Amino acid sequence: xxxxxxxxxxxxxxxxxxxxxxxxxxxxxxxxxxxxxxxxxxxxxxxxxxxxxxxxxxxxxxxxxxxxxxxxxxxxxxxxxxxxxxxxxxxxxxxxxxxxxxxxxxxxxxxxxxxxxxxxxxxxxxxxxxxxxxxxxxxxxxxxxxxxxxxxxxxxxxxxxxxxxxxxxxxxxxxxxxxxxxxxxxxxxxxxxxxxxxxxxxxxxxxxxxxxxxxxxxxxxxxxxxxxxxxxxxxxxxxxxxxxxxxxxxxxxxxxxxxxxxxxxxxxxxxxxxxxxxxxxxxxxxxxxxxxxxxxxxxxxxxxxxx
Amino acid sequence: xxxxxxxxxxxxxxxxxxxxxxxxxxxxxxxxxxxxxxxxxxxxxxxxxxxxxxxxxxxxxxxxxxxxxxxxxxxxxxxxxxxxxxxxxxxxxxxxxxxxxxxxxxxxxxxxxxxxxxxxxxxxxxxxxxxxxxxxxxxxxxxxxxxxxxxxxxxxxxxxxxxxxxxxxxxxxxxxxxxxxxxxxxxxxxxxxxxxxxxxxxxxxxxxxxxxxxxxxxxxxxxxxxxxxxxxxxxxxxxxxxxxxxxxxxxxxxxxxxxxxxxxxxxxxxxxxxxxxxxxxxxxxxxxxxxxxxxxxxxxxxxxxxx
Numbered sequence: 001x002x003x004x005x006x007x008x009x010x011x012x013x014x015x016x017x018x019x020x021x022x023x024x025x026x027x028x029x030x031x032x033x034x035x036x037x038x039x040x041x042x043x044x045x046x047x048x049x050x051x052x053x054x055x056x057x058x059x060x061x062x063x064x065x066x067x068x069x070x071x072x073x074x075x076x077x078x079x080x081x082x083x084x085x086x087x088x089x090x091x092x093x094x095x096x097x098x099x100x101x102x103x104x105x106x107x108x109x110x111x112x113x114x115x116x117x118x119x120x121x122x123x124x125x126x127x128x129x130x131x132x133x134x135x136x137x138x139x140x141x142x143x144x145x146x147x148x149x150x151x152x153x154x155x156x157x158x159x160x161x162x163x164x165x166x167x168x169x170x171x172x173x174x175x176x177x178x179x180x181x182x183x184x185x186x187x188x189x190x191x192x193x194x195x196x197x198x199x200x201x202x203x204x205x206x207x208x209x210x211x212x213x214x215x216x217x218x219x220x221x222x223x224x225x226x227x228x229x230x231x232x233x234x235x236x237x238x239x240x241x242x243x244x245x246x247x248x249x250x251x252x253x254x255x256x257x258x259x260x261x262x263x264x265x266x267x268x269x270x271x272x273x274x275x276x277x278x279x280x281x282x283x284x285x286x287x288x289x290x291x292x293x294x295x296x297x298x299x300x301x302x303x304x305x306x307x
Numbered sequence: 308x309x310x311x312x313x314x315x316x317x318x319x320x321x322x323x324x325x326x327x328x329x330x331x332x333x334x335x336x337x338x339x340x341x342x343x344x345x346x347x348x349x350x351x352x353x354x355x356x357x358x359x360x361x362x363x364x365x366x367x368x369x370x371x372x373x374x375x376x377x378x379x380x381x382x383x384x385x386x387x388x389x390x391x392x393x394x395x396x397x398x399x400x401x402x403x404x405x406x407x408x409x410x411x412x413x414x415x416x417x418x419x420x421x422x423x424x425x426x427x428x429x430x431x432x433x434x435x436x437x438x439x440x441x442x443x444x445x446x447x448x449x450x451x452x453x454x455x456x457x458x459x460x461x462x463x464x465x466x467x468x469x470x471x472x473x474x475x476x477x478x479x480x481x482x483x484x485x486x487x488x489x490x491x492x493x494x495x496x497x498x499x500x501x502x503x504x505x506x507x508x509x510x511x512x513x514x515x516x517x518x519x520x521x522x523x524x525x526x527x528x529x530x531x532x533x534x535x536x537x538x539x540x541x542x543x544x545x546x547x548x549x550x551x552x553x554x555x556x557x558x559x560x561x562x563x564x565x566x567x568x569x570x571x572x573x574x575x576x577x578x579x580x581x582x583x584x585x586x587x588x589x590x591x592x593x594x595x596x597x598x599x600x601x602x603x604x605x606x607x608x609x610x611x612x613x614x
Binding site: 184185209217222260299 | 491493512515525526527528529534559566570609
């Protein structure tokens with residue numbers, strides 16, 4: 001069985017959408033990636049940091065989903081990273097209301113000894129130097145996937161470029177791809193980003209799906225058209241967790257197999273947005289996932305009568 | 308061989324994009340639909356109106372593409388419909404600089420006798436009462452497709468609803484679907500529009516592809532990711548022409564076959580935007596079209612290793 005090492009925040013979120021608001025609930029990229037990847041039978045571990053205020057029940061939730069938490073440091077007397085945001089009516093944009101780094105400010109990631117030989121590494125959205133430190137602790141991974149965002153492009157671009165140079169796959173959204181490359185056309189943007197290092201570029205377009213670029217090949221996976229998006233928080237991380245979880249489970253990093261991985265990631269993300277926070281991901285069962293995979297297939301697969 | 312009857316403007320356009328500008332060139336929904344559908348071996352005719360100022364060479368161009376022009380009235384002493392617009396930098400939005408209705412103001416469409424038995428009818432974007440008049444002149448069509456836009460929703464909604472009630476397929480863009488239905492979710496919007504009459508709803512999302520809704524089924528066709536969009540004028544009409552052209556050619560109006568029709572429409576639209584106006588559509592050859600269909604296939608078709 002492949003080992004999957006994940007680094008990412010395990011945190012508190014407080015979310016407002018047009019449909020309601022939450023108090024402090026479980027959030028963080030590491031959490032969403034881990035829960036998403038747990039839908040595949042892989043041995044996974046999350047490397048992160050929390051404060052003394054972090055409830056044991058949240059840690060138990062991860063453990064119950066077969067996620068190794070030996071790499072989650074609990075800082076005595078420390079407070080857990082907290083993010084609060086409010087989504088606009090279209091749910092495509094949001095304002096950050098509050099960010100409290102707390103224990104994340106001095107996070108020094110420690111990869112558990114049992115995961116230094118992980119074949120699959122998911123660098124969730126975090127400071128590039130933290131991502132780099134994790135990369136330096138793993139021995140010889142088969143595939144490294146990087147997720148990042150515009151914040152790091154604005155503030156720590158040189159460090160970010162060092163990480164980008166060392167990963168196999170990068171996942172970013174369309175606006176971030178444009179920012180990073182300076183090109184409006186996503187085809188051109190992907191080519192420029194590929195020159196920075198990654199052999200595979202995944203550009204996430206939210207409700208408009210995701211594109212996978214490799215050399216001159218392109219694959220596109222739609223998002224499932226939903227009647228209602230309730231809360232988009234964690235959708236990108238869930239997508240990434242499904243992507244790498246599927247690759248780790250099938251242990252095949254070919255472009256052909258990455259096509260399916262993108263579909264699996266989109267599929268899991270479509271569940272994530274149906275309820276607040278991690279709620280929907282916690283209750284997900286295998287038959288629902290398979291049923292919706294079938295919907296994805298019907299959404300894009302076709303036969304032609306003439307050519 | 309199936310007959311395809313098209314009603315739509317045959318007109319002059321003057322276009323500005325970030326890449327350049329044109330003088331008065333050949334334009335109009337009827338033109339683009341006709342040229343696009345001419346890629347299929349169907350017997351097609353365009354019903355329209357032009358002024359005495361309309362160059363014979365433009366009419367010859369249509370004839371050369373096997374489009375019957377008996378239904379294009381030439382008004383003596385009249386001036387041809389003229390539209391002028393300027394696209395913004397992202398090419399997704401545009402400002403109308405000038406609209407001169409001219410002979411279109413009193414357009415009274417006359418379907419040629421030889422096309423009153425057309426099996427396929429494409430109602431291109433025009434005043435709903437003109438579309439209705441064409442519908443009333445055809446005997447017993449197998450499939451009627453309606454294209455329209457927000458202008459008619461704003462100004463002649465009740466007339467538009469009469470047409471919508473009588474067609475099999477409607478094609479509109481995402482914002483128009485939202486306006487017409489009052490629903491933000493496209494899934495909900497399609498359901499509401501289906502209740503107005505059409506059994507099939509095509510929602511065009513430009514660079515983000517197109518959705519086909521039928522009862523509870525959904526099919527999605529991406530737009531081909533392009534390095535450069537040069538001029539989006541006519542892309543929607545070209546899409547519609549490819550859609551109905553393929554259906555007329557295969558003479559099969561099942562949902563399964565409409566999936567391919569959407570792909571063919573998207574494929575032809577991807578050529579249209581590569582040059583100004585109709586230029587690219589005029590030079591298109593069969594092998595280019597087939598090669599790009601193959602790219603479309605590779606873009607979305609996949610096999611999974613686990614289920």
